[in-house]
Amino acid sequence: MRNRRGGARRAPGELEAEVLSVLWEAQGPVSAGDVQHRLPGELAYTTVVTILSRLHEKGVVTREKHGRSFAYRAVDDEAGLAARRMRKVLDNEPDRGSVLARFVSALSESDERVLLELLRRHEGKE
Incomplete structure (x- = not known):
């Protein structure tokens, strides 16, 4: 399956799993920008923020205010x-x-x- 840019499309839940993997490897809370840079491929910042927001709504990650944005941390391993x-x-x-x-x-x-x-x-x- 291909996305609009001609690249391979991820399976459902795969991007959430990749984001969680980045959070598990981090030593502390990380910003959406940090997550974006640690993920393979070229994901839009807004896509990463959307995934982090969904994970937060599910109770899988916590977030804390850092300046004008948030830093995220996985709740569980x-x-x-x-x-x-x-x-x-x-x-x-x-x-x-x-x-x-x-x-x-x-x-x-x-x-x-x-x-x-x-x-x-x-x-x-x-």
């Missing part, structure tokens, strides 16, 4: 973001038990062992 997505799916299901049962039944043996170990550790903290 990659694992935290994946866990947040999984919780969101569960929160939207009327029968959480069935969803969790299906999820667990589809795990590989190694993933099942990891989950059991995590549950044992969590149980010991209560």
